[in-house]
Amino acid sequence: MDINRExxxxxxRGISAAFRDALLTNVPxxxxxxxxxxxxxxxxxxxxxxxxxxxxxxxxxxRVLTQLASxxxxxxxxxFERTLKAIADDLRDDVIGIYSTRARMLADAAKLWPNKTCFxxxxxxxxxxxxxxxxxxxxxxxxxxxxxxxxxxxxxxxGEYFYMLDTxxxxxxxxxxxxxxVSFDSLTDTSSDHVFKFDDFLYGAxxxxxxxxxFWQQAMRSKTGSTVxxxxxxxxxxxxxxxxxxxxxxxxxxVDPDVIICGRSKSDLLKQVxxxxxxxxxxxxxxxxxxxxxxxAPWLP
Numbered sequence: 001m002d003i004n005r006e007x008x009x010x011x012x013r014g015i016s017a018a019f020r021d022a023l024l025t026n027v028p029x030x031x032x033x034x035x036x037x038x039x040x041x042x043x044x045x046x047x048x049x050x051x052x053x054x055x056x057x058x059x060x061x062x063r064v065l066t067q068l069a070s071x072x073x074x075x076x077x078x079x080f081e082r083t084l085k086a087i088a089d090d091l092r093d094d095v096i097g098i099y100s101t102r103a104r105m106l107a108d109a110a111k112l113w114p115n116k117t118c119f120x121x122x123x124x125x126x127x128x129x130x131x132x133x134x135x136x137x138x139x140x141x142x143x144x145x146x147x148x149x150x151x152x153x154x155x156x157x158x159g160e161y162f163y164m165l166d167t168x169x170x171x172x173x174x175x176x177x178x179x180x181x182v183s184f185d186s187l188t189d190t191s192s193d194h195v196f197k198f199d200d201f202l203y204g205a206x207x208x209x210x211x212x213x214x215f216w217q218q219a220m221r222s223k224t225g226s227t228v229x230x231x232x233x234x235x236x237x238x239x240x241x242x243x244x245x246x247x248x249x250x251x252x253x254x255v256d257p258d259v260i261i262c263g264r265s266k267s268d269l270l271k272q273v274x275x276x277x278x279x280x281x282x283x284x285x286x287x288x289x290x291x292x293x294x295x296x297a298p299w300l301p
Contacts (some may be wrong), residue, residue, distance in 0.1 A: 001091055008188045008201070011086075011096060015103040015203060019184045022107035030295055031118035034167045034259055035174035040209065044076040045177055047212060050129035073129040075212035077179040080113060082106060083204035088195070103184075103203070110182040110205045119297045121174045121211035122163050122221070122261065128213035135221045143248045150245060152216050154238065156223030158230075160301040162262035162270060164238045164292070166218040166255045173219040175212035182207045217245045217255055225269070232273045235260075235288045260292045263300030270294055 001007045038045065050073060084106060086099050121134075128134040138149035165173050186203040187194060195201060220238050225231030242255045262270055271294055276286050 018100040019103040022104040035118040035176045036172040040179040081206045085200040088199045152220040154222040158226040171214045179208035267296040
């Protein structure tokens, strides 16, 4: 085809449509089970309010104003992109079909961005609202000099981590902070310096956002358990620990884990543990039978 404004507009409208159609087809949404999407309207979001769990009290006399805890927690948005090029000679020679295919492949990668971002939050184990790593052995709990430390990281040496989460609350363990959804951009100006120097045109995807963390009390990780029996024992212990966690006033938070996330390396073993109705030939009931939904993320270790 001839390289002119009209033909380039037709070409890039075509690959933009291919990208858009592919982006809206079979969108992966595993992350929505354990991450809450929070919109962002600036360069960062402030989550100082995470330092104070919400709880109703009996209204006696006037209202009691809750003072936010002295935590400083914000999540800064990051920019993400993937840029491809369309070789001008390909367009002149009508070798153009491959670019629609590449646009659809780019859309498939863009669809995974929220999923990978949220699963990576578990692996990266960054800082949460109390200044500790999200999974840590010494989260401070309490006030007025009565501080104890609580662990939501059980460690272990049996392969890779798996994660137990309570996803039943409005604020889930992971925050997916969205500033700008995935969009499709192109550079098609034949008078641009880039086109003059390199004789190609650019197109690609861009987005802005980041992950953050909700309450660490709603999550726990472990590496312990290389057999069905050992893993069952670990799941029971983890669930008990999460159900027992208290707030700064010493009251239980009502945490009740319902999801386990793992990579492929431990998925078969965990499935055996959760799906077994009995633990032996004497028909002893399995305490964790169907107690959790198992989410297997192929890009986790």
